[in-house]
Amino acid sequence: MTTWTFLVDDDPIVLQSLRRYFDATEDIRVIGEAVDGADALAQLEDICVDVVLADIHMPNMDGVNLLRNLQERPNPPAFVAITALDSDNTMLQVLASGGAGYILKSSRPQAIIEAVRDAVSGGTTVSPQSLTRLMDYLPADPPHTASEESAENSFELTNVEREILLLLCQGMSNATIAKTLNYSESTVKKYVSQLIGYFGVSSRLSLAVSAIRSGW
The missing domain is CATH 1.10.10.10 (Winged helix-like DNA-binding domain superfamily/Winged helix DNA-binding domain)
Incomplete structure (x- = not known):
């Protein structure tokens, strides 16, 4: 089954790299691209996608606000955040807002590909470096x-x-x-x-x- 994926990033080199990663797979196809959250929302009015893979820090509308806007729609696509500026605040906002993944741009291509696959199958992926820190914010066990x-x-x-x-x-x-x-x-x-x-x-x-x- 084909996973239709929409890319959002204000860096054309990143978009080109991601497109190349997914072109090498048999099951993931890029159906569209946007340069920021506002651009993505406008385009997603007219197309149906399975996964949105979006940068967090972008002009006009960042990735977290894009995620929140998408979550207000009926049957929103799965959302995977991909960022070069890893921070606890960003990670927590993405996961708390319903994101299905939080991965770093420095991750290996296969890890990014698998994050998209996990998201469309209902899973949640967090980069190992971030997962360890996530535990500090979880409530202590009773x-x-x-x-x-x-x-x-x-x-x-x-x-x-x-x-x-x-x-x-x-x-x-x-x-x-x-x-x-x-x-x-x-x-x-x-x-x-x-x-x-x-x-x-x-x-x-x-x-x-x-x-x-x-x-x-």
């Missing part, structure tokens, strides 16, 4: 009772589950983990679903945060 602690420690991870969890905590997508460990993507997806169940969370991002916090 005190556990003895029975809760026993329940938390009632499962043992297999070696394969540990390997997958470690790579997931490094910010890798299912496809990248599969390639790294020489498994099929469907196998990795099955293990990730099991891990989400073990930890009692609802998403890959929550799983990574929970695993890092608990020392796995």
Whole structure:
């Protein structure tokens, strides 16, 4: 299935690079480009897209305000922020406003590609450098009772589950983990679903945060 992607950045060199990355894939196609948020909103009135991949710091309308405007529309596209100016404030605004990804422009092309794929499938991707800092802003876990602690420690991870969890905590997508460990993507997806169940969370991002916090 083709993922129709819309690019937003005021740097033509960045747009050219992103277009080249996606042209090399079989499933992602760039359907349009804009130089800022206002330009993007105007164009997106007339076309349907699956994912908007947008810079954050742009003139006229920045990426966060673009995201907020898109979220007000019926059936908004998934939104992935891509930035060279990484900051805690920007990361928190993107995630709090419903963004499906926060990645750095210095990321490898494959990581950017996988962030778009994860976004359209309902996942959330945060660059590893940013994910570690994100934990500082999450509310502390409430005190556990003895029975809760026993329940938390009632499962043992297999070696394969540990390997997958470690790579997931490094910010890798299912496809990248599969390639790294020489498994099929469907196998990795099955293990990730099991891990989400073990930890009692609802998403890959929550799983990574929970695993890092608990020392796995």
